[in-house]
Amino acid sequence: xxxxxxxxxxxxxxxxxxxxxxxxxxxxxxxxxxxxxxxxxxxxxxxxxxxxxxxxxxxxxxxxxxxxxxxxxxxxxxxxxxxxxxxxxxxxxxxxxxxxxxxxxxxxxxxxxxxxxxxxxxxxxxxxxxxxxxxxxxxxxxxxxxxxxxxxxxxxxxxxxx
Amino acid sequence: xxxxxxxxxxxxxxxxxxxxxxxxxxxxxxxxxxxxxxxxxxxxxxxxxxxxxxxxxxxxxxxxx
Numbered sequence: 001x002x003x004x005x006x007x008x009x010x011x012x013x014x015x016x017x018x019x020x021x022x023x024x025x026x027x028x029x030x031x032x033x034x035x036x037x038x039x040x041x042x043x044x045x046x047x048x049x050x051x052x053x054x055x056x057x058x059x060x061x062x063x064x065x066x067x068x069x070x071x072x073x074x075x076x077x078x079x080x081x082x083x084x085x086x087x088x089x090x091x092x093x094x095x096x097x098x099x100x101x102x103x104x105x106x107x108x109x110x111x112x113x114x115x116x117x118x119x120x121x122x123x124x125x126x127x128x129x130x131x132x133x134x135x136x137x138x139x140x141x142x143x144x145x146x147x148x149x150x151x152x153x154x155x156x157x158x159x160x161x162x
Numbered sequence: 163x164x165x166x167x168x169x170x171x172x173x174x175x176x177x178x179x180x181x182x183x184x185x186x187x188x189x190x191x192x193x194x195x196x197x198x199x200x201x202x203x204x205x206x207x208x209x210x211x212x213x214x215x216x217x218x219x220x221x222x223x224x225x226x227x
Contacts, residue, residue, distance in 0.1 A: 002206060005195040027198045030187040032178070034201045092202075118191050145176055149183065152173035155166040156187060 004038050005119075007059075007091040011040065012121040014055035018042040019113045021100055021134065025126040026146060028116065030153050033146055037093035041100050041109045041126075044082040052085075052096070059089035102137025103130055128154050 004024060011018070019042070020028065023035025042048060053061075053073055061072035065086045072087055085096040099105050113124040126134065132150050135143040163171070174180060186194060 002203060003199050004202065005199045008195070024198075027194055028191055030183065030189075030194065032182050032186050034198065034205055036202065036205075116191055118195070148169075148173045148176040149178050151169040152178065152180070152183060153187065155169035156183070159166055 001090075002092045004035075004092045007089065007094060008038055008123070009119050009121060010055055010059075010091070011038070011052075011094065012118075012123050014051045016042055016048045016051050016055070017110070017124075018096070019106070019109050019124045019126055021097070021109065021126045021131070022095075023146070025131050026150060028118075028125050029128050029131065029150065031146065031149055033149065037095055039095045039097065041097050041106050043106045044085065044096065044098055046078060049082065049085075056087070056089055059091055061087045061089045064088035064093065100126075100134050102134045128157070 008020070008024070018040040020038065021041045022037070022039030023031070023033060024038045026033060027035065057073055062069040063072060063075060063086060066075075069088070072085070076082065083098055085094075087094050087096070100109050103109050109126065109130070110124060112127050112130050114127050115122055115124050117123075128150060132147055132154070135147050135150070170180065173183075186197075189197065
């Protein structure tokens with residue numbers, strides 16, 4: 001059964017340091033738009049990849065961008081340098097990116113991220129301002145549409161604080 | 163017009179239902195995640211039903227005469 005919420009909880013237990021970015025970060029900020037995947041920003045070291053393999057091994061993780069849907073448990077081989085991971089699992093899709101358009105690398109993304117309590121876990125999420133900036137940098141129609149709602153959320157938050 | 167009013171107006175013009183947004187903002191983080199999961203499940207089911215609806219009917223095998 002697909003459940004991005006459960007997938008995120010499982011990933012939070014992996015021990016990999018990550019920041020939730022993309023549409024799912026929007027959901028956490030209150031967006032009403034439905035996203036089909038969880039996007040994370042992380043550093044993909046040999047150790048973090050191994051942790052992800054252990055974390056996801058029961059969910060049949062496979063590289064969704066490869067024609068044969070190669071198993072993430074076997075590919076890439078140890079020592080390969082990874083820029084991004086695009087995975088499909090039994091609980092849903094997760095993309096792990098090392099850089100975010102409009103923002104930069106993991107260190108930059110993490111520095112401005114906010115920490116939230118979710119399902120008894122501490123999870124870092126891209127700040128609303130950074131999410132808007134990242135989506136504007138992507139510039140696709142669907143991202144620019146999402147920006148309009150995110151700006152409304154930011155405006156409502158300002159009104160509430162005032 | 164303030165930047166707040168402008169942001170709200172642009173969201174409405176883009177088709178966002180502000181009452182739905184208010185409901186979402188009133189939810190806890192866990193509730194937002196659960197509600198999103200339920201919505202995604204529905205979207206997935208509808209897409210699957212749509213694919214079946216528009217799938218080409220299989221041509222029955224020709225009968226031997």
